[in-house]
Amino acid sequence: MKHRPIKASILTQNLSHNLFKVKKMTNLTPTWAVVKANAYGHGLKPALKAFQDSEGIALLDMEHATLARELGWIGRVLLLEGIFTEDDLDDVVNLSCEIVIHHEQQVTWLIQWLGRQSLQNVNQFLTNCPIWLKLNSGMNRLGFKSAQYGVSYEILKQMGCTVHHLTHFANADDLQVLPSVKDQWEIFSKATQYAEGLKSAANSAAIIGHFFTHADMTRPGIMLYGASPSGKYEDIAHLGLKAGMNLRSEIIALQELQAGDTVGYGSQYQAKKNTKIAVIACGYADGYPRSAPNDTPVWIGKTGHILEGQIAPLVGRVSMDMMMVDVSNVSYAQIGSPVELWGELNPIDNVAFPAKTVGYELMCGLANRVKQEIL
Numbered sequence: 001m002k003h004r005p006i007k008a009s010i011l012t013q014n015l016s017h018n019l020f021k022v023k024k025m026t027n028l029t030p031t032w033a034v035v036k037a038n039a040y041g042h043g044l045k046p047a048l049k050a051f052q053d054s055e056g057i058a059l060l061d062m063e064h065a066t067l068a069r070e071l072g073w074i075g076r077v078l079l080l081e082g083i084f085t086e087d088d089l090d091d092v093v094n095l096s097c098e099i100v101i102h103h104e105q106q107v108t109w110l111i112q113w114l115g116r117q118s119l120q121n122v123n124q125f126l127t128n129c130p131i132w133l134k135l136n137s138g139m140n141r142l143g144f145k146s147a148q149y150g151v152s153y154e155i156l157k158q159m160g161c162t163v164h165h166l167t168h169f170a171n172a173d174d175l176q177v178l179p180s181v182k183d184q185w186e187i188f189s190k191a192t193q194y195a196e197g198l199k200s201a202a203n204s205a206a207i208i209g210h211f212f213t214h215a216d217m218t219r220p221g222i223m224l225y226g227a228s229p230s231g232k233y234e235d236i237a238h239l240g241l242k243a244g245m246n247l248r249s250e251i252i253a254l255q256e257l258q259a260g261d262t263v264g265y266g267s268q269y270q271a272k273k274n275t276k277i278a279v280i281a282c283g284y285a286d287g288y289p290r291s292a293p294n295d296t297p298v299w300i301g302k303t304g305h306i307l308e309g310q311i312a313p314l315v316g317r318v319s320m321d322m323m324m325v326d327v328s329n330v331s332y333a334q335i336g337s338p339v340e341l342w343g344e345l346n347p348i349d350n351v352a353f354p355a356k357t358v359g360y361e362l363m364c365g366l367a368n369r370v371k372q373e374i375l
């Protein structure tokens with residue numbers, strides 16, 4: 001039996017290669033490899049294998065922290081949103097996680113929890129579970145304002161906690177928008193200048209564009225998966241990052257159009273001349289963006305040799321299970337021709353950008369029904 005031909009291949013070696021690039025770019029600064037959202041849609045298991053040389057992984061939910069430990073991850077684990085309730089600390093200590101603390105309620109939970117633990121548990125927490133106190137340096141999403149930051153720091157230190165320092169940039173990918181990385185970095189430096197502990201601030205965009213933010217630990221996410229933090233492929237083209245995922249399918253039908261004929265729902269594309277159209281087994285129910293307009297690039301390969309191929313333009317509205325491509329200039333296009341929607345031959349950013357989104361969203365939105373193969 002031949003299945004519907006769409007498939008996502010996870011390219012473990014490319015993920016490792018991208019971590020290596022980050023290490024090189026940052027003079028071997030320790031890393032939190034960010035693997036939230038199921039490793040940006042690539043799967044936690046291949047990501048852990050690929051990121052073995054990272055000192056730590058950063059994610060959000062206890063289920064994935066547990067899974068990481070079950071899969072044998074012995075490195076550091078950071079919970080980026082910290083605890084959601086006091087009882088989460090039972091798991092934190094059992095799994096030896098490090099936690100972000102970003103609001104006062106979390107400090108209260110910690111005090112209360114420590115108050116009802118055995119001495120052994122308290123010691124285990126204080127030894128194995130450093131805290132990353134988060135400063136709101138201008139993004140206004142998570143974190144303490146500067147004034148409150150010092151107070152919380154002192155409370156945690158007095159309890160015997162190891163406290164490190166973390167902040168997050170709002171505009172590391174765009175020099176034109178305020179607050180700038182420099183503004184936020186200055187606020188972070190000032191708030192932490194008399195404190196002990198490590199500092200972590202840089203996401204992918206700051207790793208690439210703002211070397212002064214690398215500090216003691218970086219937090220690369222999107223660049224590990226081979227896509228651009230700004231959403232523009234040109235911004236990372238020179239860095240030698242490789243795609244973490246190939247989303248590929250096949251041509252399942254062909255149509256011959258005459259001038260004036262239209263394609264698909266809403267007849268959003270009209271042929272100006274005789275046009276050969278290929279129908280691809282991939283639609284928005286697979287995670288391809290319905291917002292992708294005419295001319296979004298699709299790679300059409302030769303049967304059995306996908307590397308030999310060319311880009312052809314999407315035409316008409318993407319439907320649930322299919323999309324159409326103008327293959328008038330692709331002489332070899334036939335039923336069964338391999339197609340790359342995004343990946344090593346067709347950068348995901350070049351699909352995301354015309355669709356008015358970013359590689360992040362496409363990766364994370366890959367549908368469950370797409371079979372994944374780990375290479």
Ligand SMILES: *Cc1c(COP(=O)(O)O)cnc(C)c1O
Pocket residue numbers: 034036080168202203204205219220221222223229
């Ligand atoms: C997601 C996230 C990152 C990684 O961001 P990228 O833009 O994917 O590199 C880093 N730090 C925090 C706090 C995050 O939430």
